[in-house]
Amino acid sequence: MNAPATNAIDWNAVRADFPLLAREVNGKPLVYLDSANTSQKPAAVIETVDDFFRRHNANVSRAVHTLGSEATEAYEGARRTLAAFLGVRSDELVLCSGTTFAINLVAYSWALPRLKPGDAILLSRMEHHANIVPWQLVAQRTGATIKVAELHQDGTLDLDALHAAMTPEVKLLGITHVSNVLGTINPIAAICREARKRGIVTVVDGSQAAPHMPLDIPSLGCDFYAITGHKMCGPTGTGALWARREHLEAMPPFLGGGEMIKEVRFDGTVFNDPPHRFEAGTPNIAGHIGLGAAVDFLSSLGMQDIAAREHALLTHATEQLLKIDGLRIIGTAPEKAAVISFLVDGAHAHDLATLLDLEGVAVRSGHHCAHPLMQFYGVPATCRASFAFYNTHDEVDAFVAALRKVRRLLG
Ligand SMILES: Cc1ncc(COP(=O)(O)O)c(C=O)c1O
Known part of the structure; x- marks a missing residue:
């Protein structure tokens, strides 16, 4: 992203907030250069x-007691x-354990009851396993097939191949907003527009986008958008x-249990309204209240400024x-978001x-x-x-400097 910084932020002071x-x-x-895996947490x-x-x-x-009300108010807050x-509207937001759960919820509650033999699910080559395996499980159980949209070498x-792959049998497109390996930022709004024209439901994996750029989900035109708080x-x-x-x-609900119901009788249960219908059992209350604090923290900096700061780090x-010498960047x-995958001639990535x-x-x-992305580039890691x-x-x-030293050590 090339967004210019709008405020003068003291980034060293921001950094000092992370114990x-x-x-x-x-x-x-x-x-610490593993924030795409999980981010560090500010003191707040x-x-x-x-x-x-x-x-x-x-x-x-x-x-009904006071602590119960305080916890509920903080969680709903x-x-x-x-x-x-x-x-987005808060009654359209299902809180859950992360992107993996969110995509599985769509797979089991939306796709499983609807898809049938002859239908297809379209995925891109750059998906994380969390946006591949749930669809394979759905395909196995419904008789639907999986189609793959390929990439350019960079x-x-x-996009031409992706749009050409949006044939009438495709009912759902699973696509990442930002690749966790390549850093590629996909033109999600344009892709969803094409999908929508053809009646294809879109499931966007926003795991690597939400932490790094301003987001306005309705303007993307997707049907489902998944995020994970720890990133x-x-x-x-x-x-x-x-x-x-x-x-x-x-x-229909994916999981049954407490709090996702209005009334339970042995001859039938009336489910709660969304989003609580999809939040069976005791949720991660403290975690989500902590996520609220994280969002306040990010908002206080401003996502535009965060994007600009990270872009400067990426460029440098x-x-x-x-x-x-001998270093190759994949992606x-x-x-691009601030993710750099690389290989060094003669050195194994793990070493x-x-x-x-x-x-x-x-x-x-x-x-x-x-894995499918590694196969595309012909590398194990x-x-x-x-x-x-x-x-x-x-x-x-x-x-x-450390990489140069390591390189010398490995000969
Ligand atoms: C692009 C992408 N999708 C999905 C996930 C899965 O997220 P979680 O394990 O938090 O459910 C990750 C995490 O690495 C990711 O980078």
């Missing part, structure tokens, strides 16, 4: 969760905060599925890395990541839950450095 970033690893200052989130357990802990939507952040979607400075086990109200109204890191789309860790640098190595607004240019330089 973990002050620690050392293997005797070196930590350089840690303190909010701590305060909930110390002062307000109770179950939600059940008890977090839903409203998150909804405002995403530009990691952009082949956006919130606690693990939090997230949400946004769905158009008409889908939520028409969908890309320039520095390309000076290293060079013009529209690089292990030796970088000895230098205090945390990067991820492996297939990044994207890549190293991935992923940046967040709390990283610094000095850290980029420390990472590149």
Whole structure:
């Protein structure tokens, strides 16, 4: 993203809000470059969760006592905060454990009852397993088939091929907003417009978009949008599925249990209204209240400024890395989030990541839950450095220096 910064933010002060970033690893200052895997948490989130357990802990939507009301108000307040952040109505937002749950909810409640033999599900080559495997499970049970839209070598979607693949038997398109491996930002609004013209329902994986750019989900024109809280400075086990109200109204529940009902009799149960219909059992109350605090934190910085800051880090890191002989970046789309997957001639990705860790640098190595993408590039694994607004240019330089050292060690 090329968004210009609109405020003068003291990013060093912002970074100081993240207690973990002050620690050392293997005797070196930590350089945390694995935010696409999970983000670090600011003190505001840690303190909010701590305060909930110390002062307000109770179950939600059940008890009339004061603590029960406080917990319910805080939990529903977090839903409203998150909804405002995403530009959606809070009664269209199902809180859940993250993107994996959110996509499975669509698979089991929307797709399973509807799809039949002869139908097809269209996916892109760059999907995370969380947006592949649930559809394979649905396909096995319904007789539908899976179609794949391919990429260009730079990691952009082949849009002509994608649109050509939107044939009449395709009922659903599963597509990521931002690739967790390539960083590619897909033109989701244009893709959803094409899908909608053909009556294809769209399920967008927003895991890597929500933490890094301003979002207004309605303007994307999708049917479903999934996010995961731990990548956006919130606690693990939090997230949400946004769905158009008409889908939520028409969908049967995925899980049955407490709080998703209005009345239970042995001869039949009346389900609660959405979104509570899809939130059976005691939810991750503290986690979602913490996610609300995370969203407040991100909003106080401004997503436009976060995007600009991360773009500057991406540009600097890309320039520095390309000076290293034998280093190849996988994913060079013009529209990219701050994720750099790379390979170094003669070095295995795991060896690089292990030796970088000895230098205090945390990067991820492996297939990044994207086997089909690895197959496309003909590699078993890549190293991935992923940046967040709390990283610094000095850290980029420390990472590149460590990589040069590791490279020499590996011969
Ligand atoms: C693009 C993408 N989709 C889905 C997921 C799964 O998220 P979660 O494990 O939080 O459900 C991830 C996490 O790495 C991701 O990067």
